[in-house]
Amino acid sequence: MLIAGFPAGAWGTNCYLVAPAAGEECVIIDPGHQAAQGVEEAVKKHRLKPVAVVLTHGHIDHVASVVPVCGAHDVPAWIHPEDRYMMSDPEKALGRSIGQQLMGELTIGEPDDVKELADGGTLSLAGMEFSVAHAPGHTKGSVTFRMPEQADIPPVFFSGDLLFAGSIGRTDMPGGSHAEILRSLERVCLPLDDSTVVLSGHGPQTTIGQERATNPFLREVAAGLGTGPQSPAPRRGM
Numbered sequence: 001m002l003i004a005g006f007p008a009g010a011w012g013t014n015c016y017l018v019a020p021a022a023g024e025e026c027v028i029i030d031p032g033h034q035a036a037q038g039v040e041e042a043v044k045k046h047r048l049k050p051v052a053v054v055l056t057h058g059h060i061d062h063v064a065s066v067v068p069v070c071g072a073h074d075v076p077a078w079i080h081p082e083d084r085y086m087m088s089d090p091e092k093a094l095g096r097s098i099g100q101q102l103m104g105e106l107t108i109g110e111p112d113d114v115k116e117l118a119d120g121g122t123l124s125l126a127g128m129e130f131s132v133a134h135a136p137g138h139t140k141g142s143v144t145f146r147m148p149e150q151a152d153i154p155p156v157f158f159s160g161d162l163l164f165a166g167s168i169g170r171t172d173m174p175g176g177s178h179a180e181i182l183r184s185l186e187r188v189c190l191p192l193d194d195s196t197v198v199l200s201g202h203g204p205q206t207t208i209g210q211e212r213a214t215n216p217f218l219r220e221v222a223a224g225l226g227t228g229p230q231s232p233a234p235r236r237g238m
Contacts, residue, residue, distance in 0.1 A: 001128075001153055002026075004042045005199065009033025011061040014201055016158065018128065018147075023047040025126035029054050029145065029158055030201060031065040039069050052125050053077040053111075056160025056201060057142040058086025058093055070111035078123065080134065081116045082175075083141030093139070094173060117143055133188045135162045137181020138169035144188055146196075154195040157208070163189055163198060165206035168217045186221045 002024075005016040008031075015035045019026035026048040031039055043050065050073040055063055058079060066077050066087065079087070086093035087110045117123075119134035123145075130145040138161045145158040161169030162184055171178045194209030211218050 001147075001150060001156075002046060003156070003199070004046060006035075006038045006042070007202075008035035008038055009061060009064070012202055013061045014199065014203075015039065015065075016199060017042045017046070017048060017050075018126075019046070019048055020127050025049045025051045027052050027054055027125050027128065027130070028069060030056055030062040030160070031069045032062045033060065033064040035065040036068045036072075039065070040072070049073075050075050052123075054117075054123065054125075054130065054145060055079040055083075056144065056158060056162075057139045058083030059139065059161070060086070060090040060094065062160070062201060063087055067109055067111050070113070076113035076115050077111050078115045078117050080141030080143050082136075083139050084110075084114065084116065086139075086141075087114075092174065119143075130158075135160070135181075135184035135188045136175075137171060137177055137179075137184045138162060139173075140175040142169075142184070146192070149195075154197055155193060156197045156199060157189075157192060159189075159198050159200045161201040163211060163215070163218070164200045164203050165198070165211070166215055168215075169201075182217070182221055185218055189218060190222055 002019045008015050013032035015031050016029040017026045117132050121132045123130040133144045135142050135144050147156040149155045192208045196208040198206045
């Protein structure tokens with residue numbers, strides 16, 4: 001399996017291109033702010049053919065390049081219905097103070113073909129399977145994507161802004177909820193095997209085992225305390 005990832009834009013949002021191998025079809029995850037050029041460079045370098053864009057949530061740092069990327073390759077974008085409005089109305093999604101700062105520099109709107117994700121569904125794309133889990137808390141429509149273990153490759157978990165190395169997504173923006181994100185951590189993350197590789201929306205790669213042992217939020221949830229430390233302002237991303 002090939003996973004080509006790079007941080008893009010002002011918020012260093014991780015964009016991933018996932019394919020069975022070089023020279024094959026691929027799926028693009030979270031082409032955010034200023035990601036279009038990086039996507040095209042990765043497509044060319046690995047001789048890939050994009051077949052879909054999939055989105056972990058609707059914040060502009062994860063979706064800002066969806067329209068040009070989908071348009072360039074004539075592919076659909078997949079997003080949870082509760083976050084779909086964010087592609088056309090980032091000011092409402094981010095709050096007025098942040099949204100107004102961005103409106104002048106971004107092309108707002110949906111790509112021509114938008115498909116909606118459902119909790120518990122499976123996306124079969126580019127010869128690969130992605131299990132979808134609704135994981136609200138950072139936004140109402142946040143989702144994660146999990147790929148099963150393959151031969152000698154451990155399971156891979158695209159966590160979006162649910163889980164970071166050492167932290168979790170912020171919950172102080174419209175649609176955010178600290179209680180909900182803790183429930184999502186418990187329901188979506190805790191059942192995963194320790195060997196699962198976590199590729200998050202911001203920051204470095206980690207594993208579920210590493211986060212279970214060291215992440216204060218996941219440790220609180222695993223201990224059954226049900227409250228967890230209050231989510232701090234994130235060190236990266238929105």
